[in-house]
Amino acid sequence: MTQEDKDLLLKDLCARLPYGVIVRLDYRDGTIVTREMGIGSLHDMMFDNAEGKPYLRPMSSMTEEELNEFILVTETILGVGKNKYTVILSLDATDWLNAHHFDYRGLIDKDLAIEVTKENNPYEKEL
Secondary structure (H helix, E strand, O other), X not given: OOHHHHHHHHHHHHHHHHHOOEEEEEEOOXXXXXXXXXXXXXXXXXXXXXXXXXXXXXXXXXXXXXXXXXXXXXXXXXXXXXXXXXXEOOHHHHHHHHHOOEEOOOOOOOOOOEEOOOOOOOOOOOO
């Protein structure tokens, strides 16, 4: 894992601390643990005692009901720069995404997170 990837993952995980995100921790001694992330998990990841990956839902797995709920809390600001658009979400919208364990940073595609599926759902909530 590059330092850039590690920094991105730690930034993301710190924001998810209050929301009970589940992580898989692979320790240097070969031990593998899946548990709710806490300060100890972050410590182990920061100091390279373990490599961790959160269980996250892809944005494409959002149900219609969730999408409607998300729209209610979303205040999207669209900025136009040089040949690109930037979408800025409100803090409430970002908190909502974190609380529902959505991967809005593309961590799954970067192999920094584990995709939650019906067969692989540590949150035990129907998708």
